Amino acid sequence: xxxxxxxxxxxxxxxxxxxxxxxxxxxxxxxxxxxxxxxxxxxxxxxxxxxxxxxxxxxxxxxxxxxxxxxxxxxxxxxxxxxxxxxxxxxxxxxxxxxxxxxxxxxxxxxxxxxxxxxxxxxxxxxxxxxxxxxxxxxxxxxxxxxxxxxxxxxxxxxxxxxxxxxxx
Numbered sequence: 388x389x390x391x392x393x394x395x396x397x398x399x400x401x402x403x404x405x406x407x408x409x410x411x412x413x414x415x416x417x418x419x420x421x422x423x424x425x426x427x428x429x430x431x432x433x434x435x436x437x438x439x440x441x442x443x444x445x446x447x448x449x450x451x452x453x454x455x456x457x458x459x460x461x462x463x464x465x466x467x468x469x470x471x472x473x474x475x476x477x478x479x480x481x482x483x484x485x486x487x488x489x490x491x492x493x494x495x496x497x498x499x500x501x502x503x504x505x506x507x508x509x510x511x512x513x514x515x516x517x518x519x520x521x522x523x524x525x526x527x528x529x530x531x532x533x534x535x536x537x538x539x540x541x542x543x544x545x546x547x548x549x550x551x552x553x554x555x556x
Contacts, residue, residue: 390470390472390475391466393472393475393476393479394465394466394475394476394478394479395479397476397479397480397483398479398482398483398486399483400483401479401480401483401484401486401487401516401517401520402483402486402487402490404516405483405484405487405488405515405516405517405520406487406490408501408515408516409487409491409499409501409515409516412430412432412499412501413499416430416432416501417432418432419431419432420432420503426505426506427504427505427506428502428503428504428505428506429503429505430501430502430503431501431503431513432499432501433499433500433501433503433513434495434497434498434499434500435497435498435499435500435513436496436497436498447492447496447497450489450492451489451492451493454485454488454489454492455489457485458482458485458486458489461478461481461482461485462482464478465478465479465482471531471535473527473528473530473531473534474527474528474531474532476524476527477523477524477525477526477527477528477529477530477531478524478528479524480520480521480523480524480527481520481521481524481525481528482524483517483520483524484516484517484518484519484520484521484524485517485521486517487515487516487517487520488515488517488518498515498517499515500513500514500515500518501513501515502514502515502516502518502519
């Protein structure tokens, strides 16, 4: 039960942080740019009408439908089957980020992006708190799956080694 409360709290926290940050951007940064750390980090107002990195722009209802279905499936899986804490945190971050961006699509018709990491020439995308939550959540979930696979392999190897000893005796 505590795990489900933690997951729900993370989802709510991500949505609140995302929406508050976007409200501040719409209020104080609309169509502007603020340099936070010269050559490294800017806040730049961008209206993203596509999905990740602006792909498939102007397909708003497709994204809304896919978001509702995806978030619903992830919530079902998260609250019904996931038991490991790192996977719970990861999936909660993904769900919270998905909800945050879906709110923008429904309310505004686009997603507000503003975090402009410009330290490297190859990085040209502007993102938001929800996007960061989704990426960190996905990384945590994949890490947990990999750690679980390693643990399972170690257990299988140990079981095989103990079976081998019994056979030799």
